[in-house]
Amino acid sequence: MTDLFSKDGPPAGSQAYQRQQEQEAYARKADPRQSHEAALRVDANVLEQLVYETLLANGPMTSKQIAGRCYRDKWSISPRMAPLERKGLVWRKAKDGREIVWEALPRYK
Numbered sequence: 813m814t815d816l817f818s819k820d821g822p823p824a825g826s827q828a829y830q831r832q833q834e835q836e837a838y839a840r841k842a843d844p845r846q847s848h849e850a851a852l853r854v855d856a857n858v859l860e861q862l863v864y865e866t867l868l869a870n871g872p873m874t875s876k877q878i879a880g881r882c883y884r885d886k887w888s889i890s891p892r893m894a895p896l897e898r899k900g901l902v903w904r905k906a907k908d909g910r911e912i913v914w915e916a917l918p919r920y921k
Contacts, residue, residue, distance in 0.1 A: 859884075863892050864901050867916035874911040 866881050867873060873881070879889040893914060896902045905915040 859888065860892050860896055860899075860901075863889060864896060864916055867902060867914060868918070872905045872913050872915040874908055874913055876911060878914070 862882055863878055866878055870881060875890045875893060876886045879886045882889065893902065893912070897904070900917060901919070902914050902916050904912050906913040
């Protein structure tokens with residue numbers, strides 16, 4: 813995999829650092845303890861990179877199609893799309909019925 817995300821991450825206290833910390837765990841306050849523990853074990857950056865590279869390699873796809881290519885369920889892929897869109901790595905190309913078709917934007921060095 814190419815390294816799209818810095819291993820050191822953004823400086824502590826910066827807005828980017830705060831956004832990164834918020835992205836890493838997805839559990840609602842009312843969710844059971846097990847959900848919070850599971851959310852803490854998810855590495856959002858690895859999933860985002862996997863999704864991005866899958867889109868680059870295969871062209872535009874829905875979250876469900878990406879999940880199939882990545883051998884994940886749709887519910888682990890869908891939450892990764894908005895952060896990738898905010899980072900300027902993907903965009904909403906079209907709609908296929910009720911599903912959004914996502915396309916990767918190439919990164920130039």
